[in-house]
Amino acid sequence: MHTHASTALGHASAQRAPRTGTPHAATGRFRQVKTALTVFLLGLYYIVPWVRWTRGGESSQAVMFDASAQRFYFFGLEFWPHDLPLLLGLLIFSAAALFFVTSLFGRVWCGFACPQTVWTDLFFAIDRRVDRMLGRDHPLGQWAKTGVHVVVAIFTGFTFAGFFTNIVELGPQFISGQASIVAYVTVGVLTFTTYTLAAHARENVCLHMCPWPRFQAALLDPESLVVTYQNWRGEPRARARVPLRPEIATLDSSAYIMPRVATASVAGSSAATTYRGDCIDCGKCVSSCPTRIDIREGLQLGCIGCGLCIDACNTVMERIGRPHGLINMAPELSSVGGCAGKSGRIRLFRAKPMFFASIMMVTGSAMAWALATRSDVNAAVEHQRQPPFVKLSDGSIRNDYTLRFSRLGVHDSNVEIRVEGLDGAAIRLSNSAQASFTQGARRSFSDRVMVTVPKGSVPKVRVPIAFVITDRETRAPVARLETYFWGPGGVR
Amino acid sequence: MASERRYDPVTGQYTTGHQWDGIEELSTPLPRWWVISLVVCFIIAIIYAFLYPAWPTTKTYYTGLLGWTSHSELAEYQTEARAGQAHWREQIAANTVGDIAASDDLRTFAVAGGKALFNENCAGCHGIGAGGQQGQFPSLIDDDWLWGGTLDDIYQTVTHGIRNTDESSRQSEMPSFKDMMSEEEIAATAKFVLAMSDTSVSAETRNAMPGAELYTNNCAGCHGAEGEGMRMMGVPALADQIWLYGETEEAIRNQIVRPKMGSMPAWGGRLGDDAVKMLSVYVHSLGGGEK
Structure with a gap:
């Protein structure tokens, strides 16, 4: 070396x-x-x-x-x-x-x-x-x-x-x-x-x-393109007046892999101190570096991969009439004449x-799917457990629920609630005899919802029911919320 | 030993000038910003100790120049919270319970406030969900009311309470029939009363029962000919399905012999009128509220 x-x-x-x-x-x-x-x-x-x-x-x-x-x-x-x-x-x-x-x-x-x-x-x-x-x-x-x-x-x-x-x-x-x-x-x-x-x-x-x-090293592989000083081409560094090593004098531009002939001569040129490589040690790569590192020391933690040293070095190479690419974006191994892929080419599918x-x-398509099928309604119903049911004076049984409802968008929602799965059930909100309400745009609605079943058709135990919320104008179903109705027998 | 301080090109630092057998000591002082931060921290700590309570004395403690206490801070937060609610509280104070319940915004505020007040003051007897307690405290969420379920009735009951020393408190008393009726008569009356709420028993069958006449003579005056009760006096309906003190014959017999009657404190003086209004609107919203 x-x-x-x-x-x-x-x-x-x-x-x-x-x-x-x-x-x-x-x-x-x-x-x-x-x-x-x-x-x-x-x-x-x-x-x-x-x-x-x-x-x-x-x-x-x-x-x-x-x-x-x-x-x-x-x-x-x-x-x-x-x-x-x-x-x-x-x-x-x-x-x-x-x-x-x-x-x-x-x-x-x-x-x-x-x-x-x-x-x-x-x-x-x-x-x-x-x-x-x-x-x-x-x-x-x-x-x-x-x-x-x-x-x-x-x-x-x-x-x-x-x-x-x-x-x-x-x-x-x-x-x-x-x-x-x-x-x-x-x-x-x-x-x-x-x-x-x-x-x-x-x-x-x-x-x-x-x-x-600190952990970017774990993400790179031998074929990753990183800012690389081509050691084999640049060394030894010396003033421009020192003569160039003869084996690199005929390089064409863009070659980041050491030519076979060069490999052979480098290996045998131990007494090349009177010659220089392409690097004239002008220091431009260091002085233009935003993190003030010397890229010629190899890939290092301080290198942010901005490539400004490449620009600086290419400008100098042009001025002294040498091909670009003494510093370039290349696999790290190329700097010492190694090549990454089997054919020396960089594979994309690695x-x-x-x-x-x-x-x-996976995440991108999952997100796109989630966004596309996103419901504009956020509704939840919660059964009141204290007490789980109320007996009314005529013997009918009432269950109370807390309903929360909000809907995206800019328009008021005029909706209606029905109960499914319970014969003879009547449903109403705390402050009205009806089961419909208007939820103002950008506000969320919350109220106590009461479901009453007459004495004759009261279920003995807890039965599953569903609240179905429909839009009163379009008659379109907006949400379906599953919950339970508790009879006097409790959970069986 | 000591020699000149010199620049060390390898580390980019100066030496201290100390040297032992050619080994030199580098001068690597703490960064200036670090030292300044430390000093500033000390200064702040000293100022802090003067401004805030920091030192115990033998009997009390040094209170600090600012006079800060965690109590005063809490009071400040509370004042702030009250100021934030002032707009609503003024309207609660200015309106009747009926007007409050009729306005969507005011009702929402009153129900939220009423719920907090209820859980703090009422839930002890009536339960967190106002479901009452069988045999002792009536449920407030059913449609059966002893003293009436309109907003004004509830407001009146909460303000003045039931069977207490408040001048306007709800008052009534059921006499004991222990000495007025024989045991057989009491049993017959209890059977009849139980039949009144049994919808499977026809009116003819019921009126032919031996207790029918006893009921008309002794009970109907307050409980009504059809057992409908009398809310003016807090007399419970007997023909409905709700039995605070039990729906067995024995329970009814006991009630005739040793009547249980609930009492309730007057909350108007304790909580203030605004709180009682919010409580009334909340209780009214729980499902049994009447127009």
Whole structure:
């Protein structure tokens, strides 16, 4: 194997201060994707609360978690607390999707979509813009940066609060001091965390706070695409004026697998110290890294897979007239000339990704099915057990039940209750002689329901019955609730 | 031993300057933020000890500059809760029980409040579900009422109670017939009374019974010719299927000889008028309420 050429930068990287501030900007394909995704995700976050949706004839917010009413609105959908299993399904699906993507492409979530990455990237962009405008050593530079950081953080906190309350009203209320204490606390906390995490903690969150990097190794397999420094091509590192190793001089671009001929020569070139590999040790890969790691040391916990070092290195390779791909997205083994698959190609259908894909399929289809067949009615009936039955003066027997009924949607429900499975039973609500009621939209109805059976037809013991709720306008059945009617004999 | 502090390039730290046989000690102080947090915690703890009750004294305790107690906090929460209900309580106070029951919102509030009050004050005798207790306390959820089942009747009964020292309390008394009737006569009367509620016994058969005349002479004055009872006086109906003190002949005989009569405290003075209104609406909603 090669020995590392001793260079000035080798020491420099070991002596790097704990925080380097803003990394150097890189340009290239990964940077473009990252910028596009950052703009898209931030746009989604900041714009979505402002989207309006007509609900029940009045304009309201398209996406809102109404904590006080315990409702979640998502455009045309409305969720109640009893829909919580759907959230569980969504979380399992999301986790499986995250594992799936990780097993194929490494930590693209960390590098491109994680809120910490997205906001940090935004704050990096602010820092660079301020540096460009004022010059790097301007005495007011840090003040300007902090000022913009704080404004963005406040706006972020405000937007977050806007997901939980009417954001259009929140603005004026917030400024005039009319907003609720909860709103101020929410905005305050989110402003604080955004500012602290994106302006100060930055990569330290990924390196020291986040649990996700710790078990990503378990999700990767030998064919996962990860950011890889092609050791066989880059070593030994030296200044550009040192002549290139002859066996790699004819590489074509895009080859991430060591050519057979190269393998042979590397193995026998122990005295190659007078030659250099493709790496000219310019340090651009390190200085552009948002987590300030040296990717040339191999795959490591600190790498978030953003690919900015690839962009930085490709730019340099272009400048010195060498093919791209000294650092690229490739299976880890390729770095030392190994190849992952039997044919040297990366298979898509591999055990790990397919396992996670199957979990996605199962939870995804289960959720879709649950959402499609979701009942818009939430009704429950509970038999009163104290006492289980009441004897009336004419000898008839009455059972009392508590009925709870709520229905999604924007219209009042006019419904009627019938009893099935009990001869001669009369049913009524506590405050009327009838068994029909109107449940106001967005309210839940609860009342005592009384079922009376005349003396002659009273069942001796407990018998199963059912409440059938029908819509009085459409005559359509709305719900069927099974329960028991207790005769004087009790349970047999 | 001591030498110059120097920068150690391997760890990126400075040394303390201490050196033993060439082994140097690195200076790795606690992070500044950590030390500051610790100091701030101490300062907060000291301030806290002055503001809040923190120190016992020989007989009592230091009450703190803020005068905080868990009781005062509870009182604060209660005041807050009452303020939140004020709108409803005002309306409860301003309206009659009939008006409260007629308004959907007020009724919902009264039933909820009444339920809590009932479980706290009434359930001890009448049971959690107001089902009563056979032989002692009447059920409040059936349609048989001793003193009447309209809202106003219930309100009156709850406010002033039954057979107690309250001036407006419901009062009545059933005499003992022990010395007025012979044992045979009592037994015959009990048989007749039992037959009154037996729907399988025809009127002719019943009127031919020896107890018929005894009942007309001794009982019908209060319990009614057909055993319909008299609510003005809290006289129970005898022709229905509900027997608070038992539906056997022996139980009825006992009742003729040694009449049991329930009593109930007056709740108006104890709970206040608003609470009694809510209680009345709640009891009325349990299934037996009459218009």
